[in-house]
Amino acid sequence: MAKFVYRMQNILELKQKIEEQEKANFGMATARFNQEQDKLRQLMIKQAAYERQLKELSIGNIDIKAIKTCKSAITSMKVALRDQMIEVSKAQKAMENARKKLNAVMMERKMHEKLREHAFEEFLDEMDREESKITDELVSYTYFNTEKEDE
Template identity: 40%
Template sequence: MAKFIYKMENILGIKYKMEDQAKTSYGIARRKLIKEEELLYELKDRLEGYQIRSKELRMRKLDIMKLKEYTEASEMMKKEIKLQELNVKKAEQQVELARVRLNAAILERKTHEKLKDNAKEIFFLEVAQTERKEIDELVSFRFNNPTN
């Protein structure tokens, strides 16, 4: 029996590699997003600590220098939080872009797999047709040339 050989197997292999690369890129983007979100959480936590200490200082004997220090630290944290929020948004956009690329790679791979399946089906239909033709010729030959 004839062996099926898909002519575009190398392209399908490339599609598998492209999908793997897209998965890797997506994973890296997701890890970066998680890291950025954790950093944002830490900054917000530090800001809350500065605000609590500042409030405590206002409740006790007034220490202008400490109060000013915590107020400035709070303001600086607010700026860092805004910058970190931008980093988180940027990381989210990168994740979305990686997800879109991954979906495109998966779609291309599935398309080529379907093409391979169709080519395989056509190949086996052609083999079956050739075998039927050979059997018909053999039967016809035996019918027309009896050896008895």
């Protein structure tokens, strides 16, 4: 029996390798996005702690220097939060771009796999036709030989 050889197998393998690379890129982009979100959460927690500290400093004995220090820390935290939100947004956009690339590459790979499946189906059909042809020839040969022997 003949062996099935897909003539575009190297292209299919290349598409699979590209898909693996894009999966890795998407994984790294997702990890970066998660890291940036964690940084944002940590900054929010620090800001909330400074605001609590400011409330505590405002109650009881008032220490002007400590209050000013705390207010400047809150202001710098607001700036850091704004900057971190921008970083989170950039990471999210990068993650979305990586997802789009991955989806496109996956579609290409699936298309090539479908083409391979169709080629394999055609190969099987051709093998069936060849087998039927051989069987018909064998039956015809046997029939005619038995007919000649009877005469």
